[in-house]
Structures are given as structure tokens and as C-alpha cells.
Amino acid sequence: MPTDIDWFSLDGQTPVIVQGITGRMGQKHAQLMERYGTRIVGGTGRVRPEAPSAFPVFASCEEAVRATGARASICLVPASDTLAAVAEASAAGIGLIVTVAEGIPVHDALRIRALTRAAHVRWLGASTPGLCLPGRIKLGFLPDVALAAGRIGVISKSGTLSYEVGLRLIGHGLGQSAWIGVGGDPVKGTRFADLAAAFAAHEGTDALVLIGEIGGDEEEEFAEAWQRLGKPKPAFALIAGAEARQGVTMGHAGALVIGQRGSLASKRRQLESAGVRVLPTIGGLVDAVLAASRTTAEGQMP
Missing domain, CATH: 3.40.50.261 (Succinyl-CoA synthetase domains)
Incomplete structure (x- = not known):
């Protein structure tokens, strides 16, 4: 089913998940994006008792979407894990996926492009600082x-x-x-x-x-x-x-x-x-x- 997300429909009410939210960069940028006005509703990642997340952590994107109604995702995972992260988010019904990792292999990017197109998902990447509608929402580290x-x-x-x-x-x-x-x-x-x-x-x-x-x-x-x-x-x-x-x-x-x-x-x-x-x-x-x-x-x- 085609996504109903277009660039200018994004705003502070758009529910966003962070894939890799329990990692060091995931935690940091989830908080910075929320501080800007982005509605971070949770994320996925390995639970770390020594560094608890300030946001809800789900076992999968499917679980996160079911619990939060998330429509967009930003992948703060290593380049080697980006393909799997995008495939999971796409299968869960996420309409916009932003990937930021440097050095995503070209063959992985080809597979990501094919699967997101087949699912009618908007993909921003392979590597990007992100996007922003100033005063409304920021996805990335601008x-x-x-x-x-x-x-x-x-x-x-x-x-x-x-x-x-x-x-x-x-x-x-x-x-x-x-x-x-x-x-x-x-x-x-x-x-x-x-x-x-x-x-x-x-x-x-x-x-x-x-x-x-x-x-x-x-x-x-x-x-x-x-x-x-x-x-x-x-x-x-x-x-x-x-x-x-x-x-x-x-x-x-x-x-x-x-x-x-x-x-x-x-x-x-x-x-x-x-x-x-x-x-x-x-x-x-x-x-x-x-x-x-x-x-x-x-x-x-x-």
C-alpha cells in the first residue's frame, strides 16, 4: 500500500521510532531530536540495564508500530546492519525511513532501494545528515x-x-x-x-x-x-x-x-x-x- 507520507506532511505530531535507540549515538540523537520538537515514540535495540533508555524500547519494528502507530523511522545503526534494519521497518509498515550510516555497501543499497520501492516506502539515504522542516520536525543530526x-x-x-x-x-x-x-x-x-x-x-x-x-x-x-x-x-x-x-x-x-x-x-x-x-x-x-x-x-x- 503506498505511503501517505509526503515531505511537507511531516510535523511534530508524526510518530517516529529510532532503530538503534539503545546505542550511544541512538540515545544521544533521540534526545536531541525530541528536544527539537520531533515526536520520538520509542525505538528498537538491545536492552542495556547499565544504560537504560529514556524512551520505550521494543523488540522489533512490528511491535513498535503496533504499540505507537509510528509512521517514520531513523536508523542509527552501523552500516553493516542498515539493510536488515530497513527491511524490518519496511515490513512493519513504516512509511518513511532515513538512514545515516557512512559506508553502506553498494550492493546493500541496491537491495534497500529495491525493497523500499516494492513496499512504496520513502527512503532517504543511503548516507544523509537527514531532513528538517524547521520548527516542526527534524530527523537526523542537522x-x-x-x-x-x-x-x-x-x-x-x-x-x-x-x-x-x-x-x-x-x-x-x-x-x-x-x-x-x-x-x-x-x-x-x-x-x-x-x-x-x-x-x-x-x-x-x-x-x-x-x-x-x-x-x-x-x-x-x-x-x-x-x-x-x-x-x-x-x-x-x-x-x-x-x-x-x-x-x-x-x-x-x-x-x-x-x-x-x-x-x-x-x-x-x-x-x-x-x-x-x-x-x-x-x-x-x-x-x-x-x-x-x-x-x-x-x-x-x-
Whole structure:
């Protein structure tokens, strides 16, 4: 049965479980997410009498869903355990699964993608800092200092670059309608293009910021989707890796250039043809978003 969860339906009433909640990171981030406003209703993990959980701990996702009505899960388990965790959550009827572990094997990611698609489950990962609808819900470890409610959508491959962009925009009074990290893995559950229609249709989003990198073809895919949607609202992009030398191994597993597709020139050309302004620096990006925001506030077309 298709999930009824869409990105902008998430809020502080959405019941969330943490898989791996009794581990050190599970305990820490469950408390931080709850403090932010996320409704953590419990989790799964090995019961540890020496370190009792502040949340209900269930033997399985099925038991957790039955007891709490959980609709979303964040997996705070090692990379080697992520496939099993996602399979369990998916079978239990969880509609949104976020996975954060670095280094999930590609063959595991392929299996996760297949099983979540078959179950009509939204999967954010393989590795992602998470997502946030500021002031409503946070799933992951995005820094609160870079988050504030507003009308700018942010989608990103890079955690740290997006934190910097968010922090600078907040300094000018511009917060986010939603922040969604797709991660830099070659195999993932949610790609930039998958988010285009949601942000285009969202009335609470005035403009969209895309933070990408050289390699892979997600930015080109997004440009094609944005073009088909009719260039619905102002969009801006920053592509990391402009100074990378050809043939040098990049840190992100998905940073592969095949032919010209995936290169900086290809991404810039296709994004700009779809009406997306590509800026060379964070400062330039922030200035462009500010200028568009002022124009929108004055009731003019950007």
C-alpha cells in the first residue's frame, strides 16, 4: 500500500521510532531530536540495564508500530546492519525511513532501494545528515544553529556546505521551508529530481537552493525535471568541486564523471537552461537568494 507520507506532511505530531535507540549515538540523537520538537515514540535495540533508555524500547519494528502507530523511522545503526534494519521497518509498515550510516555497501543499497520501492516506502539515504522542516520536525543530526523556519527550500548532497549556506541565510533573516539531504552515495532512495515537484508545488516555498557537486548526473536530472515543470519558481545552485583536477579521486562515492555528463560544465549548462542560477561561491549564492527574496517581497517577478 503506498505511503501517505509526503515531505511537507511531516510535523511534530508524526510518530517516529529510532532503530538503534539503545546505542550511544541512538540515545544521544533521540534526545536531541525530541528536544527539537520531533515526536520520538520509542525505538528498537538491545536492552542495556547499565544504560537504560529514556524512551520505550521494543523488540522489533512490528511491535513498535503496533504499540505507537509510528509512521517514520531513523536508523542509527552501523552500516553493516542498515539493510536488515530497513527491511524490518519496511515490513512493519513504516512509511518513511532515513538512514545515516557512512559506508553502506553498494550492493546493500541496491537491495534497500529495491525493497523500499516494492513496499512504496520513502527512503532517504543511503548516507544523509537527514531532513528538517524547521520548527516542526527534524530527523537526523542537522545543527540547530543552521535551521530556522522560513520560505527557502534547501536540497543538498553535502551536509557541511548546506549548514554554511543555511547559517548565512539565517543571518539575513531567511529561513528554510524544508531542508532535505540526499547524500552523496551512488545508489540512494531520494534524488534531487524526486524532490522537484514537491518544492515546485509547495506554497510555503518561495525559492529553492540546490547544493551539488561534480560527478553523478543528479543535477542534470533535476534540471530536466525543473524544465518540465515550467521553471516554477526561482532556483539557485552551488556545485562543489570546481577546482578538482581530472582523474583525482573525490571523497563522495557518487562523484563519478562519465564522458561529459557529471562535469561542472555539463551541470552548469543544463541547470542554467532550466532557469536555475549557478553561482561559483557561497557568498555569491547567498547574495543572489537575498536579491530574489527582496524582489519577491516587493511583489515583483524575480
